[in-house]
Amino acid sequence: MITKAQSLDNFIDKSLYEKNKGYYQRKKEFGRRGDFITSPGISKLFSEMIAIWIVSFWENLNKPEKINLVELGAGNGELIEVLINTLNKLKIVKDKFKFFIFEKSDSLKKLQKKKFSKSVKWLDNFNKLPNLPTIFLANEFFDALPIKQFIKINEEWYENFVLLNKSGKFSLEKKKVTKKKMEKIFNQGIDENQNFIEFSPLMVKYLKSICKKIKSSAGGILLIDYGTSDKKMYDSLQGIKNHKKVNIFDDYQNIDITHHINFNFIEQIVNLNGLKVGGITNQGSFLKNMGIDLRAEIISKKMSFLKKTDLYTRIRRLTHKDEMGELFKVMFVTKKDNNFKTGFNDIKI
Ligand SMILES: C[S@@+](CC[C@H](N)C(=O)[O-])C[C@H]1O[C@@H](n2cnc3c(N)ncnc32)[C@H](O)[C@@H]1O
Numbered sequence: 001m002i003t004k005a006q007s008l009d010n011f012i013d014k015s016l017y018e019k020n021k022g023y024y025q026r027k028k029e030f031g032r033r034g035d036f037i038t039s040p041g042i043s044k045l046f047s048e049m050i051a052i053w054i055v056s057f058w059e060n061l062n063k064p065e066k067i068n069l070v071e072l073g074a075g076n077g078e079l080i081e082v083l084i085n086t087l088n089k090l091k092i093v094k095d096k097f098k099f100f101i102f103e104k105s106d107s108l109k110k111l112q113k114k115k116f117s118k119s120v121k122w123l124d125n126f127n128k129l130p131n132l133p134t135i136f137l138a139n140e141f142f143d144a145l146p147i148k149q150f151i152k153i154n155e156e157w158y159e160n161f162v163l164l165n166k167s168g169k170f171s172l173e174k175k176k177v178t179k180k181k182m183e184k185i186f187n188q189g190i191d192e193n194q195n196f197i198e199f200s201p202l203m204v205k206y207l208k209s210i211c212k213k214i215k216s217s218a219g220g221i222l223l224i225d226y227g228t229s230d231k232k233m234y235d236s237l238q239g240i241k242n243h244k245k246v247n248i249f250d251d252y253q254n255i256d257i258t259h260h261i262n263f264n265f266i267e268q269i270v271n272l273n274g275l276k277v278g279g280i281t282n283q284g285s286f287l288k289n290m291g292i293d294l295r296a297e298i299i300s301k302k303m304s305f306l307k308k309t310d311l312y313t314r315i316r317r318l319t320h321k322d323e324m325g326e327l328f329k330v331m332f333v334t335k336k337d338n339n340f341k342t343g344f345n346d347i348k349i
Pocket residue numbers: 024038039040041072073074075076079102103104105108138139140141144145202
């Protein structure tokens with residue numbers, strides 16, 4: 001009756017990326033009419049603040065004549081579109097950036113290619129990047145990668161698997177796993193205080209190769225995502241449909257499946273791979289440090305009252321602690337000898 005169980009990360013991968021069937025493989029709308037909206041779709045000012053940060057970091061890297069800019073998982077391309085336009089308008093950096101997108105979804109790639117075929121190259125492997133300093137950007141990228149989950153019960157560890165019964169219903173099943181095997185998958189020792197482990201093996205793989213590139217050619221990664229910087233891990237797996245949380249088994253291949261990023265775990269990985277966290281703060285502080293309020297004041301001077309209200313409502317959504325301002329974190333990873341701090345000059349959270 002019960003078919004063979006598959007690992008949770010395998011299930012998520014099929015759910016989101018099975019060819020022609022997975023959630024992200026079919027053309028999906030982002031924004032109000034889609035299942036979720038991301039910061040670049042809330043206001044262009046978000047992407048403009050990233051552009052300003054990029055220019056400052058480029059200056060810190062001694063103004064290289066050519067530099068790679070790689071967006072990981074570009075979705076409908078709203079962020080990179082603003083970056084291309086802004087960076088190519090600024091005289092000091094005009095034509096210095098080589099733009100790349102690392103994207104898995106065929107349908108999103110098609111949409112991106114329609115928009116940027118002249119200005120962007122698509123990558124499937126970071127080793128193919130030109131030998132130049134490189135800035136990686138990841139906005140809500142790592143939360144979209146498949147995860148594994150392990151649970152400790154009475155000092156024994158179990159891994160979550162997914163079962164499909166003959167009537168087509170999925171359910172979770174726990175399979176015993178030795179600590180040794182788990183530590184091998186996890187790539188490091190398990191802290192005695194953890195009784196739940198959640199992480200993405202694919203994220204670890206990508207981070208390793210990104211760290212390798214940054215170490216050899218200089219640069220960094222700016223990573224923006226929702227999550228926590230607590231050491232303690234928790235179950236954060238969630239399905240999203242029509243802007244609401246749903247069970248991940250509710251509507252196979254028709255819902256987005258995500259999880260919260262554990263920034264403490266990312267810090268451990270980058271340290272293990274010879275880089276350091278140059279800064280971590282929350283999205284509200286980062287955007288304010290980069291001058292989002294001032295920019296809003298300038299562009300809203302000649303706006304009608306309605307437009308001004310709309311703009312400030314959007315900025316509130318991006319920056320306020322009760323909206324995206326605190327749950328979303330911004331992390332900057334770079335080489336150990338780099339002391340760039342722009343955007344992060346307040347708290348370490
Ligand atoms: C939640 S969307 C975020 C899109 C965009 N960064 C934004 O802020 O609007 C996640 C993006 O990552 C892409 N993605 C997910 N897994 C990927 C993988 N393994 N390799 C490359 N892209 C991936 C998805 O197809 C999608 O474009």
